[in-house]
Amino acid sequence: MSMMKEFKDFAVKGNVVDMAVGIVIGASFGKIVTALVAGVIMPPIGVLLGGVNFTDLAIVVKDAVGDAPAVVISYGAFIQTVIDFTLIALAIFVIVKGINKLKKKEQAEPKAPPAPNAQEILLTEIRDLLKAKS
CATH class of the missing domain: 1.20.5 (Single alpha-helices involved in coiled-coils or other helix-helix interfaces)
Structure with missing residues (x-):
């Protein structure tokens, strides 16, 4: 292949x-x-x-000197990302839980069995005839 x-x-x-x-x-x-x-x-x-705006929280390790930018640890951006993730995960959980609830409701409703087709009817008649002969 x-x-x-x-x-x-x-x-x-x-x-x-x-x-x-x-x-x-x-x-x-x-x-x-x-x-x-x-x-x-x-x-x-x-x-x-x-x-409080978490994204602005940071620790300055080294101040800016001339053209060199300041060296900072932006722990606020990390906190904001963790909060965003937690809220997004919660929102998705609630949506999935709602969908699962709808599916369970759908499954709980009894459905009428499908009508037998011609072949099943014929096989049932043959079975009954064979039982009657025994």
Whole structure:
């Protein structure tokens, strides 16, 4: 089997396409959740914490000298990223929990069994005839 044929078989399989669609949708959803956290959730949290902007928190290791910029440890950006991650994870958890709840509801509803097809009816009649002969 040539390498090109193997690649074609791999790339055209449904799982690869499904995965690609999932990644694209996931990236878009990530942007939505990031915007939600940055624009809607974090401003009230900042107000509750006294207007602290975490991204500005830093420790100056060495002051700027001439053209050389200051050397700083920006621990505030790290704190902000951890908070963003926690809130994003919480938002995704709530959404997945809601979807799972809907799925459970869907599964709990009893479904009527499908009507037997002609072949099943015929096989049932043959079984009953054989039972009657015994």
